[in-house]
């Protein structure tokens with residue numbers, strides 16, 4: 406079996422599992438309690454905060470633990486919107502290919518009276534900094550643009566966007582869920598005001614994440630209750646999971662260069678192999694993409710059937726976002742980069758992990774080729790394309 410869906414979630418690292426189990430056994434106190442059981446848990450929590458902060462160049466007090474990337478996105482965007490509104494600013498700049506945790510939060514804010522500019526993403530899967538700059542007005546409260554896209558893996562010019570936002574004195578949030586632990590990040594050097602992260606995308610546990618918010622930015626609560634997390638996120642902290650996430654992040658950061666070089670080589674090999682399939686195309690820039698991400702469109706086929714047949718061959722892949730599977734609409738990300746409906750339907754995302762081997766890559770190339778040919782064999786669209794009744798796009 407080959408697990409090639411690391412953009413959806415990752416296997417926990419052994420060190421992260423060990424940390425979690427050890428804390429569950431020995432450090433079960435409530436970190437808000439004053440006796441030693443509690444204080445020991447509090448220490449583990451603060452150690453995790455220091456670790457996480459150090460990986461992104463932040464201060465520990467700028468880190469708020471959440472239940473994951475979605476919660477961090479919601480809280481960052483809502484907080485910035487409220488801060489803007491207090492100053493009469495009700496405009497937000499974002500893009501068309503954000504994660505649904507961002508897009509759906511923005512859609513709610515639009516119903517509450519905010520206006521949102523959704524920037525186009527170019528064919529290469531990249532946002533242009535000058536277009537971000539042009540979209541900012543006197544009314545802009547927030548710019549929220551993802552660091553790396555979860556479907557096509559393209560890496561956005563975050564440093565340039567950060568510089569523009571700082572110059573224009575507009576808050577800048579980035580959903581860095583796909584980037585953190587995989588790409589170097591420094592929130593100070595990159596002028597990032599708020600950043601969302603999720604533990605399960607870098608070999609930590611599911612249901613963990615954090616929000617970085619630069620000191621001085623007043624966050625508003627999504628969850629009211631006790632005074633945990635400086636009063637900004639009520640509820641007893643999941644200390645074993647948080648500590649485990651910190652271990653996973655540190656581990657990923659420490660071996661990032663090595664992992665990245667290894668994966669880039671394997672990814673390029675996979676891209677080369679799949680490019681040989683006729684009427685196919687890589688989605689997103691070939692270089693400015695996550696070392697783990699490969700995303701293709703194959704003309705004349707349907708993504709869902711491709712996935713089921715690959716599963717039979719022992720390959721776990723995705724057609725894009727886990728959130729859109731089960732829906733008949735093609736991916737909003739592929740539509741955003743200009744793929745037409747028919748083509749966008751035939752998409753495949755393979756997100757490889759550090760344990761991938763050259764044999765795995767060869768097997769994936771061979772299997773995808775076989776499955777695409779098989780499906781095209783009884784596809785009416787493919788027949789029309791072959792007969793010249795329809796024009797090939799790819």
Ligand SMILES: *Cc1c(COP(=O)(O)O)cnc(C)c1O
Pocket residue numbers: 412413472473474475476478504506551553554555580581582583602603604605606612613614
């Ligand atoms: C996975 C993901 C999220 C959601 O994170 P959860 O921890 O699953 O809530 C948000 N944004 C991006 C880009 C993601 O890939």
